[in-house]
Amino acid sequence: MKIAIIGAxxxxxxxxxxxxxxxxxxxxxxTKRNTASISEYEKYGNVTVTEDNREAVAxxxxxxxxxxxxxxxxxxxxxxxxxxxxxxxxxTITGFEIYKIEALIGKENYIIRSMPNTAxxxxxxxxxxxxxxxxxxxxxxxxxxxxxxxxxMQIPEAQMQAATVICASGIAFWMRLIRATTQGAIQLxxxxxxxxxxxxxxxNGAAKLLIESGNHPEEEIDRVTTPMGCTIQGLNEMExxxxxxxxxxxxxxxxxxxxxxxxx
Numbered sequence: 166m167k168i169a170i171i172g173a174x175x176x177x178x179x180x181x182x183x184x185x186x187x188x189x190x191x192x193x194x195x196t197k198r199n200t201a202s203i204s205e206y207e208k209y210g211n212v213t214v215t216e217d218n219r220e221a222v223a224x225x226x227x228x229x230x231x232x233x234x235x236x237x238x239x240x241x242x243x244x245x246x247x248x249x250x251x252x253x254x255x256x257t258i259t260g261f262e263i264y265k266i267e268a269l270i271g272k273e274n275y276i277i278r279s280m281p282n283t284a285x286x287x288x289x290x291x292x293x294x295x296x297x298x299x300x301x302x303x304x305x306x307x308x309x310x311x312x313x314x315x316x317x318m319q320i321p322e323a324q325m326q327a328a329t330v331i332c333a334s335g336i337a338f339w340m341r342l343i344r345a346t347t348q349g350a351i352q353l354x355x356x357x358x359x360x361x362x363x364x365x366x367x368x369n370g371a372a373k374l375l376i377e378s379g380n381h382p383e384e385e386i387d388r389v390t391t392p393m394g395c396t397i398q399g400l401n402e403m404e405x406x407x408x409x410x411x412x413x414x415x416x417x418x419x420x421x422x423x424x425x426x427x428x429x
Contacts, residue, residue: 166189166226167192167224168184168189168225168227168228168229168310169193169222169224169225169227169228170193170194170195171221171222171228171230171231172196172230172231172232172236173195173214174197174231176231176257176281176285177197177229178206179285180257180285181193181212183285183288184310184313184314185209185212189313190211192211192224193211194213194214194215194225195213195215196216197214197216198216200214218243219247222248222252226251226252226253227253227310228252228253229255229257229310230256230258232258234259237261238265241269242269248274250273253275253303254266254300255278255279256276256278257280259280261278262322263278263295266297272297274300275296275297275299275302275303276296276297277294277295277296277300278295278322279292279293279294279307279311279317280292280294280332280333281311281314281315282336283336284336288313288314289314290314291332292311292314292315292316292318293318293325293328293332294308294317294319295319295322295325326427327420330420330423338412342368343364343365344364346367346368347360347361347363348360350363386400
């Protein structure tokens with residue numbers, strides 16, 4: 166695949182690393198206004214670093230845009246005359262809807278929106294993907310790219326805001342739960358480094374249990390709760406204190422806020 170990443174900032178470089186480390190590109194262009202900070206990527210041999218977005222578009226088939234929202238419209242306008250039926254446009258720009266992209270470059274293009282999260286930098290992103298009508302023919306291609314950096318899911322564009330809360334904001338929610346578990350472990354006598362190690366790897370194991378088994382969380386909970394045992398005692402106390410309800414309320418509050426932004 167001939168790939169261009171237009172806007173090689175933190176997210177763009179994370180995507181580039183995921184693709185390059187899995188040998189997912191025959192050639193790659195990385196563009197940035199100041200190329201000095203990314204020149205080291207040319208060591209891969211099949212990577213070209215440039216300030217010239219038009220050159221990158223002309224010599225690539227898959228165009229992944231990772232620029233600031235305020236720059237996206239002018240950027241599309243500057244390269245739209247170069248677009249052909251070979252190009253697949255993949256936008257990672259939050260809040261920039263497909264109809265806006267179509268208005269700038271036309272409905273006849275393969276247009277895909279993707280919403281990765283920060284775990285993409287370690288190859289564990291949960292990335293949600295949607296497309297315009299023509300872009301449906303290239304959804305599997307986009308999923309193949311993002312599956313190299315974690316897991317992807319196709320959803321309707323109307324659910325992209327909700328996905329942002331669950332997957333992007335969700336990283337912060339899970340970090341806070343890990344922090345709370347760490348603090349609890351410290352209170353029980355572990356030092357801070359040990360406590361965080363225990364919390365991180367236990368969280369990772371819980372997620373992998375569900376991924377590998379396909380079970381509902383309650384099925385796995387039942388495996389570790391015994392009558393009158395310490396686990397059910399702790400779970401019930403957490404529920405009495407509002408663990409599940411506070412998480413749900415926090416998720417809904419985040420969604421209300423992102424919906425408020427959209428209305429402005």
